[in-house]
Amino acid sequence: MSPGSKLETMAHLRSAIAGIESQAGPRRRAEFRLPLAAALDGALGGGLAGDALHEIAPAGPGDGAAAIAFALCLAARFHAASPRRAPVLIAYEEFCTREAGALYGPGLAAFGLSRGDLVFVNAPDGRALLWAMEEALKSGALAAVIGELWSVAKHYGLAASRRLLLAAHKGETPALIVHGGLFGQTEALSSAAETRFEIAAAPSRRLPPASGNLGLPGAPAFAVRLVKARLSPAAQGPPARLFDETRSTRLEWSSVETSFHDPTVSLPVAPAPLYGPRPRIAAA
Amino acid sequence: MLRREGGALSPTPLATYAKIGNAQLLVCVDRLAASLGLTAGLPLADAKARRPNLIAVEADPVEEGKLLERIADWLQRFTPLAALDGADGIMLDIAGVAHLFNGEASLIQEIETRLAGQGLTARAGIADFPRAAWALARFAKQRIAPADATGKIFAQLYHALPLAALGLNKDVVADMARAGLRQIGDVALRPRAPIAARFGEDVIARLDALSGLERAAISPRFAAPDFSAERRFASAIQERAAIEATLFKLAENLAFLLQRQAKGARRLEFALFRVDGAVRRIVVGASRPLNEPEAMRRLFRERFEAPETDEFDPGYGFDVLRLSCLLAEPLAPAQGDLARASQEEKAQTLADLLDRLSARLGARRVTRIDCVDTHIPEFAVAAIPATLGDARRPIPARRRAPSAMVPLSRSAGKEEGASILPRAAVEGGGGGPRRFASPARPLRLFERPEPIEAIAEIPDGPPLRFKWRRAMHEVAAIEGPERIAAEWWRRPDGPTRDYFRAEDTEGRRFWLYREGLYGREAGRPRWYMHGLFG
Numbered sequence: 153m154s155p156g157s158k159l160e161t162m163a164h165l166r167s168a169i170a171g172i173e174s175q176a177g178p179r180r181r182a183e184f185r186l187p188l189a190a191a192l193d194g195a196l197g198g199g200l201a202g203d204a205l206h207e208i209a210p211a212g213p214g215d216g217a218a219a220i221a222f223a224l225c226l227a228a229r230f231h232a233a234s235p236r237r238a239p240v241l242i243a244y245e246e247f248c249t250r251e252a253g254a255l256y257g258p259g260l261a262a263f264g265l266s267r268g269d270l271v272f273v274n275a276p277d278g279r280a281l282l283w284a285m286e287e288a289l290k291s292g293a294l295a296a297v298i299g300e301l302w303s304v305a306k307h308y309g310l311a312a313s314r315r316l317l318l319a320a321h322k323g324e325t326p327a328l329i330v331h332g333g334l335f336g337q338t339e340a341l342s343s344a345a346e347t348r349f350e351i352a353a354a355p356s357r358r359l360p361p362a363s364g365n366l367g368l369p370g371a372p373a374f375a376v377r378l379v380k381a382r383l384s385p386a387a388q389g390p391p392a393r394l395f396d397e398t399r400s401t402r403l404e405w406s407s408v409e410t411s412f413h414d415p416t417v418s419l420p421v422a423p424a425p426l427y428g429p430r431p432r433i434a435a436a
Numbered sequence: 437m438l439r440r441e442g443g444a445l446s447p448t449p450l451a452t453y454a455k456i457g458n459a460q461l462l463v464c465v466d467r468l469a470a471s472l473g474l475t476a477g478l479p480l481a482d483a484k485a486r487r488p489n490l491i492a493v494e495a496d497p498v499e500e501g502k503l504l505e506r507i508a509d510w511l512q513r514f515t516p517l518a519a520l521d522g523a524d525g526i527m528l529d530i531a532g533v534a535h536l537f538n539g540e541a542s543l544i545q546e547i548e549t550r551l552a553g554q555g556l557t558a559r560a561g562i563a564d565f566p567r568a569a570w571a572l573a574r575f576a577k578q579r580i581a582p583a584d585a586t587g588k589i590f591a592q593l594y595h596a597l598p599l600a601a602l603g604l605n606k607d608v609v610a611d612m613a614r615a616g617l618r619q620i621g622d623v624a625l626r627p628r629a630p631i632a633a634r635f636g637e638d639v640i641a642r643l644d645a646l647s648g649l650e651r652a653a654i655s656p657r658f659a660a661p662d663f664s665a666e667r668r669f670a671s672a673i674q675e676r677a678a679i680e681a682t683l684f685k686l687a688e689n690l691a692f693l694l695q696r697q698a699k700g701a702r703r704l705e706f707a708l709f710r711v712d713g714a715v716r717r718i719v720v721g722a723s724r725p726l727n728e729p730e731a732m733r734r735l736f737r738e739r740f741e742a743p744e745t746d747e748f749d750p751g752y753g754f755d756v757l758r759l760s761c762l763l764a765e766p767l768a769p770a771q772g773d774l775a776r777a778s779q780e781e782k783a784q785t786l787a788d789l790l791d792r793l794s795a796r797l798g799a800r801r802v803t804r805i806d807c808v809d810t811h812i813p814e815f816a817v818a819a820i821p822a823t824l825g826d827a828r829r830p831i832p833a834r835r836r837a838p839s840a841m842v843p844l845s846r847s848a849g850k851e852e853g854a855s856i857l858p859r860a861a862v863e864g865g866g867g868g869p870r871r872f873a874s875p876a877r878p879l880r881l882f883e884r885p886e887p888i889e890a891i892a893e894i895p896d897g898p899p900l901r902f903k904w905r906r907a908m909h910e911v912a913a914i915e916g917p918e919r920i921a922a923e924w925w926r927r928p929d930g931p932t933r934d935y936f937r938a939e940d941t942e943g944r945r946f947w948l949y950r951e952g953l954y955g956r957e958a959g960r961p962r963w964y965m966h967g968l969f970g
Contacts, residue, residue, distance in 0.1 A: 159781060214907070214944050221879055221970020236782065253880035253967060257805040257817040262876065263970070267805045271822050273793055274801040284793055293786035355943035358913050364898070369913040369939040372970050405970075 211352035234295035278307030292323035313343035348380035571601035595621030664760030665689035672753025687729035700725020700767035738795035878967030885964035945969035
């Protein structure tokens with residue numbers, strides 16, 4: 153029997169099983185939502201959807217590295233949660249590497265992604281990048297697809313983001329798009345993405361120095377502002393806003409646990425206004 | 437065998453000349469010029485005096501070489517084994533090919549007519565051995581030697597040819613002429629030992645090559661593929677749809693050939709022979725052995741649709757299309773294990789995805805990373821094409837340099853060549869009990885470190901503030917130095933770098949370094965920005 157016909161048999165059997173299961177209620181990977189942090193999960197309806205498009209933009213011109221780092225944190229969490237530890241594909245526009253430096257392999261290990269788990273695609277322009285992302289999403293063989301887009305105004309809009317969203321639905325793979333060249337206009341952007349984050353670097357918790365009076369930098373920390381979150385269909389009732397878009401949440405990444413620390417628990421100091429209290433609205 | 441004699445047949449004689457020694461001599465003449473009595477080797481001035489209407493062009497060996505290569509590529513439509521032979525000949529291995537063109541005579545005729553159609557004059561010869569074919573094409577009247585020519589037939593064919601047909605250099609031929617030896621027969625019928633003693637072993641070796649006693653090999657420009665399928669058209673096709681349909685048919689034939697030997701294609705070449713002599717070759721790679729025609733077609737379609745490609749210019753149309761498998765690998769028979777089937781299927785979809793991306797964007801753009809054993813950060817990582825397979829493999833032994841990583845102990849001290857790690861790096865590293873803590877590495881690395889202005893309290897201390905890309909940054913937290921010495925076994929005088937991980941007041945983290953040890957290597961150390969942390 154040739155491998156092709158074998159695949160067909162597998163697909164046939166699988167669709168038959170899916171047909172039976174649909175009677176008992178579907179259990180698909182698409183239903184999977186990735187918990188992020190207690191402070192944000194309420195607004196996100198339990199976590200980030202595993203089959204949708206999420207946008208990440210830096211808050212200022214110096215926050216590009218923080219934005220891509222946040223995307224890598226999310227990808228690492230999706231990677232850890234994927235059943236067979238599928239690889240993560242990172243696509244970037246060539247211009248990004250010239251402007252902000254190339255992604256550096258050993259540095260990625262700090263986010264819990266080892267070199268065997270990563271595939272890089274260096275796209276010559278924004279169009280090729282979006283095409284590569286779409287193909288990768290549709291294949292369904294990856295844990296997450298990250299795209300770093302620089303020419304947002306030229307190539308990205310409602311249509312392009314809708315294509316990505318559909319591809320993400322089809323392959324049941326999360327798409328994370330980082331708008332490297334866009335800052336301060338996150339509200340103005342219109343797209344079909346499910347969520348949009350604005351990321352700024354946040355001062356880390358310092359470690360006591362061995363000598364001298366300056367502390368040592370601690371684990372990476374982000375000031376995360378949720379700008380857009382589509383209401384999940386599960387959320388019933390009046391169309392209340394589930395998040396406050398002016399408020400930024402401080403998240404700290406732990407590479408050992410592959411998760412974000414809950415800021416209110418782990419902070420040794422009294423919470424500054426930046427960190428804020430626990431969310432006012434619990435998970436729906 | 438082919439001999440090029442200059443440009444197209446034209447009403448005025450044409451010749452090329454080159455400066456040989458101190459004189460300008462003709463090197464090539466066309467057929468008309470040859471019929472007017474001009475020969476290669478004649479001084480240009482004499483030739484001009486004899487034929488005032490002669491057009492003489494200076495020879496351009498580089499361009500001629502390129503043209504010859506193009507002709508050789510085009511000749512692959514007759515046989516996959518085509519080799520360049522010197523500056524003016526092409527050798528074709530036509531074993532098992534001639535019957536496809538109704539025999540040797542019509543093969544020669546077809547080659548010569550088709551080349552004449554492109555404005556090239558060629559002479560071809562066929563024999564059992566390369567040197568013999570070379571001699572026949574250049575010097576003989578009867579240009580096709582019968583198979584297994586020995587004894588009388590051999591003598592009839594070759595003995596009347598001049599000694600130059602052995603391919604000896606001019607001095608030896610002149611020497612032999614002085615001794616009264618002018619034809620191959622003169623040498624062949626004489627005892628070998630005295631000839632070898634007087635004119636060198638080479639003469640005898642050449643003579644033996646003629647009769648196949650001494651083996652001579654040709655080195656084809658492209659290795660003959662193990663599997664190939666081709667289609668010829670009586671009239672050229674131009675439309676892409678037709679070409680793609682043909683490609684699919686060829687892929688089906690190829691898949692059948694591969695399947696018989698339980699093999700799959702890792703590298704495929706689609707060669708399109710244009711009627712005007714141009715040859716397009718499209719090579720695609722697959723990261724797993726392919727055996728499905730549909731998958732093969734998909735890979736080529738990505739290449740056809742790639743935005744910047746102009747490979748697909750049909751011109752006057754293509755008349756031969758050939759799909760060959762350049763690299764085949766055994767295809768593991770599919771496992772009948774249902775539990776693992778979905779895993780295999782997933783690996784297969786990933787491999788297909790990587791192939792498609794590589795085919796459209798180029799294999800250099802779709803990569804995995806591999807580590808290189810060096811401490812210089814910009815060389816510590818290599819990108820390898822993802823189609824080559826998994827990156828999880830041992831580092832090649834030849835790359836191993838003496839490791840300079842030292843355990844974190846007091847005794848490490850300030851040794852040069854050592855990587856001295858501060859305490860925080862150990863805490864940040866995490867990940868269970870390890871003998872060595874890996875120091876923090878940035879998320880983004882600049883290809884070229886950018887010079888910055890930094891102010892430090894003491895010349896060899898950490899920076900307090902620095903100016904990068906016209907913005908001032910105040911250091912709020914700092915870690916370092918991590919000292920990375922130059923690799924003295926490669927370059928003896930490289931400066932040492934002291935790396936710092938600095939966080940400014942806004943929480944942005946940078947990786948900067950000071951080049952040169954204060955007082956020893958540099959009077960005034962320079963600072964560079966090398967990377968950014970997330």
